[in-house]
Amino acid sequence: MAVLITGIGELTTNDAELGKLRDAAVVIDGEEVAWVGAAADAPDADERIDVEGRAVLPGWVDSHTHLVFAGDRTAEFEARMAGKAYSAGGIAVTVDATRSASDEQLAANLRRHVGEAARQGTTCLETKTGYGLNVEDEARSARIAADVADEVTFLGAHLVPPGADAESYVDLVCGDMLDAVAPLVRWADVFCETGAFDEAQSGRVLKAARERGLGLRVHGNQLGEGPGVRLAVELGAASVDHCTYLSEADVEALAASDTVATLLPACDLSTRQPLAPARRLLDAGATVALASNANPGSSYTTSMAFCVATAVLQMRMTIDEAVWAATAGGARALRRDDVGFVRPGARADLHVLEAPSTAHLAYRPGVPLTAAVWRRGKRLTSGFVSKW
Numbered sequence: 082m083a084v085l086i087t088g089i090g091e092l093t094t095n096d097a098e099l100g101k102l103r104d105a106a107v108v109i110d111g112e113e114v115a116w117v118g119a120a121a122d123a124p125d126a127d128e129r130i131d132v133e134g135r136a137v138l139p140g141w142v143d144s145h146t147h148l149v150f151a152g153d154r155t156a157e158f159e160a161r162m163a164g165k166a167y168s169a170g171g172i173a174v175t176v177d178a179t180r181s182a183s184d185e186q187l188a189a190n191l192r193r194h195v196g197e198a199a200r201q202g203t204t205c206l207e208t209k210t211g212y213g214l215n216v217e218d219e220a221r222s223a224r225i226a227a228d229v230a231d232e233v234t235f236l237g238a239h240l241v242p243p244g245a246d247a248e249s250y251v252d253l254v255c256g257d258m259l260d261a262v263a264p265l266v267r268w269a270d271v272f273c274e275t276g277a278f279d280e281a282q283s284g285r286v287l288k289a290a291r292e293r294g295l296g297l298r299v300h301g302n303q304l305g306e307g308p309g310v311r312l313a314v315e316l317g318a319a320s321v322d323h324c325t326y327l328s329e330a331d332v333e334a335l336a337a338s339d340t341v342a343t344l345l346p347a348c349d350l351s352t353r354q355p356l357a358p359a360r361r362l363l364d365a366g367a368t369v370a371l372a373s374n375a376n377p378g379s380s381y382t383t384s385m386a387f388c389v390a391t392a393v394l395q396m397r398m399t400i401d402e403a404v405w406a407a408t409a410g411g412a413r414a415l416r417r418d419d420v421g422f423v424r425p426g427a428r429a430d431l432h433v434l435e436a437p438s439t440a441h442l443a444y445r446p447g448v449p450l451t452a453a454v455w456r457r458g459k460r461l462t463s464g465f466v467s468k469w
């Protein structure tokens with residue numbers, strides 16, 4: 082059945098030829114966009130919906146979340162806001178709670194957060210393992226994630242479990258753990274940071290994952306300058322995420338590569354770090370994505386609109402740069418071209434704003450501006466999330 086969405090005041094397509102359209106219309110047929118153009122030229126369809134001048138853009142592509150978890154870290158957050166420093170070690174609290182939770186509890190928690198994201202316009206979401214940190218719980222996390230998320234990443238190398246020897250744990254990650262998880266995921270990731278995994282350990286994990294045919298992602302340069310960005314570029318990772326502290330060599334390496342710099346402004350704020358240097362990256366020619374990093378420790382938000390507003394107001398990205406980074410940029414970081422765009426053949430993932438233009442995402446920060454969401458051609462309803 083074809084649905085015509087017309088009366089679009091401003092349509093962000095992210096397509097180089099179509100650009101940004103005024104007085105536009107979109108036809109959805111099944112799960113895909115079938116037609117895009119001027120409202121006056123729109124073809125007939127089975128159903129017609131007039132959005133009365135509202136802005137429409139692609140659904141958010143949130144390319145970095147950690148939503149297979151249980152437990153709560155409010156106390157750690159309160160302590161941090163009272164002046165205690167953030168360190169990678171807090172992850173261990175979530176690991177204990179996640180291992181103790183049933184499959185049903187983990188799946189329900191994941192669906193609840195994905196539903197929360199979808200109601201705010203997120204239509205494509207990556208999530209990671211990384212709170213199991215043993216073969217059984219990492220494989221279980223990957224299975225639960227694969228049931229719900231668009232993209233699943235193996236992050237067994239999130240933290241050395243308390244009491245374990247780092248080298249022996251890396252052996253386990255590169256061996257039995259990857260064997261168990263690789264068939265369930267598309268990506269592998271490593272937390273290359275002081276307090277987590279060093280350059281040699283990170284390199285071992287990434288190479289072992291690549292040998293099994295997985296795509297690579299890296300958590301790097303979050304808490305200080307380090308080897309994460311360099312390693313990600315050298316190994317051809319699709320994305321290196323955080324990029325809060327970058328040397329000039331890091332910026333130049335990213336600009337000369339296909340590796341996307343995925344910035345996580347909600348995490349920088351929640352850990353009271355400086356915001357990542359978006360302007361330096363963009364001015365050098367690097368590809369920038371924005372993602373939520375939704376997780377219970379360092380960034381407990383699913384709001385991509387908050388990330389976009391922060392990127393514009395505080396990181397000096399333009400409205401168009403920030404919206405692109407949170408849609409097509411996320412898609413690039415996931416090596417996809419079926420999402421993040423509104424053009425014929427793209428997945429019918431549409432986000433209608435309660436506003437006449439995307440500028441309002443930063444002009445009216447904190448205001449819930451999501452008026453309607455389509456994912457795979459289906460309009461979000463209260464029952465939508467159970468189908469994810």
Ligand SMILES: [Zn+2]
Nearest residue numbers: 145147300374
């Ligand atoms: Zn992360």
